[in-house]
Amino acid sequence: MTTRDALTSAIASLRQSRTRSILTMLGIVIGIASVILLMSLGQSAQQLILAQVQNTGSNLVFIIPGATKGSRLSSPPSVQGIIIKTLVKQDLDSLQNEPSIQAAAPEVRGVAKVVFENNDTSVTFTGTTADFFPMRNFTIDRGYSFTQADVDSLSHVAVLGSEISKTLFGYRDPIGKTIRLKDITFRVVGVLGSKGLGPFGVDQDNIIIVPITVAQKQMLGIDHYNTLTIQAKDTYTVDFVVSRITSVLRQNHRITDPDKDDFTVRTQADALELLGSITSIMTLFLTSIAFISLIVGGIGIMNIMLVSVIERTREIGLRKAVGATNADILKQFLWESIVLTFVGGMAGIAIGACIVILLYFIFINIIDGWAFALPVSSIALAVGVSTVTGVIFGIYPAQQAAKKNPIEALRYE
Numbered sequence: 001m002t003t004r005d006a007l008t009s010a011i012a013s014l015r016q017s018r019t020r021s022i023l024t025m026l027g028i029v030i031g032i033a034s035v036i037l038l039m040s041l042g043q044s045a046q047q048l049i050l051a052q053v054q055n056t057g058s059n060l061v062f063i064i065p066g067a068t069k070g071s072r073l074s075s076p077p078s079v080q081g082i083i084i085k086t087l088v089k090q091d092l093d094s095l096q097n098e099p100s101i102q103a104a105a106p107e108v109r110g111v112a113k114v115v116f117e118n119n120d121t122s123v124t125f126t127g128t129t130a131d132f133f134p135m136r137n138f139t140i141d142r143g144y145s146f147t148q149a150d151v152d153s154l155s156h157v158a159v160l161g162s163e164i165s166k167t168l169f170g171y172r173d174p175i176g177k178t179i180r181l182k183d184i185t186f187r188v189v190g191v192l193g194s195k196g197l198g199p200f201g202v203d204q205d206n207i208i209i210v211p212i213t214v215a216q217k218q219m220l221g222i223d224h225y226n227t228l229t230i231q232a233k234d235t236y237t238v239d240f241v242v243s244r245i246t247s248v249l250r251q252n253h254r255i256t257d258p259d260k261d262d263f264t265v266r267t268q269a270d271a272l273e274l275l276g277s278i279t280s281i282m283t284l285f286l287t288s289i290a291f292i293s294l295i296v297g298g299i300g301i302m303n304i305m306l307v308s309v310i311e312r313t314r315e316i317g318l319r320k321a322v323g324a325t326n327a328d329i330l331k332q333f334l335w336e337s338i339v340l341t342f343v344g345g346m347a348g349i350a351i352g353a354c355i356v357i358l359l360y361f362i363f364i365n366i367i368d369g370w371a372f373a374l375p376v377s378s379i380a381l382a383v384g385v386s387t388v389t390g391v392i393f394g395i396y397p398a399q400q401a402a403k404k405n406p407i408e409a410l411r412y413e
Contacts, residue, residue: 011339024304025344027297028389032348032382033355035291036374039381040356042282043373044363059102060135061241063087063228063249064264085224086253086262092228094248100236101244105132106225108215112182114208116168123164125181125208127215133159135231138204143175143190151211154218158186162194163205181208182219238267291385297344298393305337305394330399337394342387349382 015021065084087106095104108127113120132138133145146157158179165174174188186208195204216222232241242265249263250256356374363370 020304021340024301025340025347027300028341028344029297029348029351031291031295031297032345032385033352034289035382035385036349036352036379037355037359038289039375039377040352040373041359042280043375044360044371046280047371047373059232059234059238059241060268061230061232061238061245062266063091063230063245064266065224065226065262066264067261068264084262085222087225087228088223091249091252092225094252095228095230095245098244098248100233100241102231102233103131103135104231105129105135105229106212107132107227107229108212108220108222108224109226110182110215110220112219114164114168115180116177119168121164121167123181123206123208124203125210125215125219127210127212127219129212132209132229135229138195139193140190141193142173143188145190145209146211151213154213155211156184156186156214157189157211159190159192159209160188161192161203161205161207161209163203164208165191181210184214184218186210238269242267298341298389301337301340301389302393305333308333308336334391334394338387338391341389341394345382345385345387349379352382353379 065086089106092104092106095101105128109124111122111124114123114125129151130146130148133140138145140159141162143159145159146155149155150157158181160168160174168174168179169177174191177188179186179188192205192209210219230241230245232238245265246261250258250261253262255261353374357372360370360372
């Protein structure tokens with residue numbers, strides 16, 4: 001029996017039991033569609049997150065107190081909640097005098113309850129200077145950002161992120177309204193445009209920004225910084241600026257051994273690499289879950305094919321009696337399994353692609369910057385996996401059919 005004859009015979013057999021064939025393919029269809037959907041959503045989310053981080057600002061370098069142990073992208077202790085006081089005003093002043101640095105903005109952070117009339121919620125607040133807004137590419141949707149004069153005079157003014165503004169004020173104009181943050185009264189002077197995630201996964205739409213002097217002296221009672229954000233001049237490379245920052249801080253902190261640094265310097269490239277690694281792992285995890293349904297679908301095909309072998313025992317005996325070899329029987333049943341999984345794979349690809357397109361049109365109206373992604377790799381993977389599944393889970397039933405004794409098969413009832 002030629003391959004063409006075996007394929008034609010397999011298709012004819014599957015057509016005779018259409019309902020069972022469709023139900024058998026269902027597991028493969030769901031598995032393939034799930035793989036495509038999850039890989040697409042994962043890649044779209046990754047593109048969205050990385051685009052938001054890239055929109056943070058240009059030529060930025062972040063200084064975090066505490067040394068990083070382990071891999072280059074490990075978190076410093078201060079990020080894990082340990083209080084480290086190694087970054088102080090002397091460091092800020094020294095860096096602002098460095099010729100390769102365009103601007104430097106200190107940051108302190110805390111979490112507190114914010115109250116407006118009957119609305120209250122917990123929020124992350126950031127204390128910083130006026131240079132922070134242009135450095136980080138923040139746009140003011142309403143009102144204005146506070147000035148250096150507000151910082152120097154300890155003015156109780158606040159700029160709200162877009163989401164926290166909606167939470168507290170709904171559709172009302174918050175400019176000029178008074179809020180209470182950590183039992184201190186602030187006048188709202190500005191609302192930020194939608195920004196999304198910032199470096200290292202910080203939600204920039206759900207923050208309140210106040211003058212750093214107020215945050216340090218009246219809200220937190222500290223004289224150190226949680227972060228220093230540095231903007232390199234365009235005429236210098238980021239790597240050169242990182243080396244100068246490291247040199248200045250070691251001199252200020254009297255550090256002679258590089259292994260004893262009490263600070264960590266990170267660039268935007270580091271943030272992108274870190275977030276890229278996290279999103280890739282999540283996509284891989286979700287895709288692995290989808291592959292479980294493929295395995296279940298393959299087992300279902302194997303079970304149905306085994307039942308089919310038993311039901312068609314007399315047919316197998318008759319084929320062998322008229323000259324069909326074991327290889328011919330093996331080839332026929334194997335092709336039936338391959339056709340089932342291949343057709344199921346094609347249907348899964350079509351359904352998965354349609355769902356991806358539908359979700360794209362839904363998400364672009366909900367999430368700003370959502371990108372369409374239908375990875376070619378997911379389609380190629382789906383086709384390959386569906387075919388391999390058919391071969392792997394079809395071999396055993398085909399072998400069982402080929403091994404049957406023709407005389408006993410003809411006597412089977």
